[in-house]
Amino acid sequence: MSKKQQFVKFDKVDKSYDGKVLVVKDLNLDIAEGEFITMLGPSGSGKTTCLMMLAGFETPTNGEIYLDTNPISNIPPHKRGIGMVFQNYALFPHMTVYENLAFPLKVRKFSKEDTDKKVDKALSMVSLSGFENRMPGQLSGGQQQRVAVARALVFDPQVVLMDEPLGALDKNLRESMQYEIKHIHESIGVTVVYVTHDQDEALTMSNRIAVFNDGKVQQLSSPDKLYEEPVNSFVAEFIGENNTFSGEVVDISKGECKVKLDSGTEILSNPIRVKSKGERTIVSLRPERAIINPEKKMDNKHNGKIEEVIYHGDHTRVRLNMLGNSEFILKVPNSSARMDIKVGNELAVGWNSLDARALDPK
Ligand code: ADP
Ligand code: MG
Numbered sequence: 001m002s003k004k005q006q007f008v009k010f011d012k013v014d015k016s017y018d019g020k021v022l023v024v025k026d027l028n029l030d031i032a033e034g035e036f037i038t039m040l041g042p043s044g045s046g047k048t049t050c051l052m053m054l055a056g057f058e059t060p061t062n063g064e065i066y067l068d069t070n071p072i073s074n075i076p077p078h079k080r081g082i083g084m085v086f087q088n089y090a091l092f093p094h095m096t097v098y099e100n101l102a103f104p105l106k107v108r109k110f111s112k113e114d115t116d117k118k119v120d121k122a123l124s125m126v127s128l129s130g131f132e133n134r135m136p137g138q139l140s141g142g143q144q145q146r147v148a149v150a151r152a153l154v155f156d157p158q159v160v161l162m163d164e165p166l167g168a169l170d171k172n173l174r175e176s177m178q179y180e181i182k183h184i185h186e187s188i189g190v191t192v193v194y195v196t197h198d199q200d201e202a203l204t205m206s207n208r209i210a211v212f213n214d215g216k217v218q219q220l221s222s223p224d225k226l227y228e229e230p231v232n233s234f235v236a237e238f239i240g241e242n243n244t245f246s247g248e249v250v251d252i253s254k255g256e257c258k259v260k261l262d263s264g265t266e267i268l269s270n271p272i273r274v275k276s277k278g279e280r281t282i283v284s285l286r287p288e289r290a291i292i293n294p295e296k297k298m299d300n301k302h303n304g305k306i307e308e309v310i311y312h313g314d315h316t317r318v319r320l321n322m323l324g325n326s327e328f329i330l331k332v333p334n335s336s337a338r339m340d341i342k343v344g345n346e347l348a349v350g351w352n353s354l355d356a357r358a359l360d361p362k
Helices: 048-055 097-107 112-125 141-153 172-187 199-205 223-228 235-239
Strands: 008-016 024-031 037-038 063-069 082-086 158-162 191-196 209-211 216-222 245-251 254-260 266-271 282-286 301-311 317-323 325-333 347-351 358-361
Touching: 008 048, 024 048, 024 216, 037 048, 037 199, 048 082, 048 158, 048 191, 082 141, 097 112, 097 141, 112 141, 112 172, 141 158, 141 172, 191 199, 199 223, 209 223, 209 235, 216 223, 216 235, 223 325, 235 245, 235 358, 245 266, 245 325, 254 282, 266 282, 266 301, 266 317, 317 347, 325 347
Parallel strands: 037 191, 037 209, 082 158, 158 191, 266 358
Antiparallel strands: 008 024, 008 063, 209 216, 245 254, 245 282, 254 266, 282 358, 301 317, 301 347, 317 325
């Protein structure tokens, strides 16, 4: 059976809490069956509000949400077949692990026999078989979150919502849980809508990412496209590291534009969000796209002065003052570490004009 492409559908959804300010604006989003989709954005951009509407704890002000082609506005939360893991949606502290997992099954009136089977299966999925009789207080933070994941999956929901589920864990645990959740998703194929403000987490886990800012989706793409081809300055700045130059378009043709930077130099760029001469633009270049001592054929070659050198194990970060940007970052692999990378030295840097993306001025 082929996967449904519009398994979850937000159709022209607006949300206002106070009747004045829209915190979600005209959200149109199709989520495919079995997809792992992440809503990524800064605090206050409307991510949790979207999940709450999908879960049924908030109602859209305008528009409709569909689950498997059915409008869901009038279906109460516990009848939507949606599992949830929220950072602050803790386990019931006075119940054992078994009782925590059995709870959603009891609400749905499963028999004792089916309940035991499903609890067994869910606990083994998160590698916690044998922990049935523990109380949550006797588990580590990571184990508690795994129980929460098991509880969200135990009744075989159609969709699982996770809102910053790893936010309270330390870095190492968070990273291993990211892989664990990703593997569970791959093995059972449930549709996951995940919320985070952490771009690394989103890039690691997702099939597609919807970048939110100010209640609007800025870009909806696969992780690699989002990183390699940000459509606007917000996305370029929010995802990964980014070198920027501001200036004005002085010449433009198909596939290429010439930008006169505020420092006076002209550079060749890729016209992503500019159309005509005279427009202001911010040119965005990923650090790893800039190369030291470029070959002659590179179409952008400039000199910068080394301001700072920081050793990072697998690479060295070099901060340059170049073309009026004193925060220009280069990443030099340490396998090619060089003697001349010293504060005060001049360095020749080049890049391909296709990688210098002329975006909106913000
Ligand atoms: P995010 O999850 O991206 O941080 P939220 O969806 O929680 O964003 O919040 C979006 C906006 O809506 C914020 O300005 C927030 O203050 C406001 N907001 C969220 N929940 C409520 C609520 N229950 N009542 C009023 N305003 C709210
Ligand atoms: Mg939130």
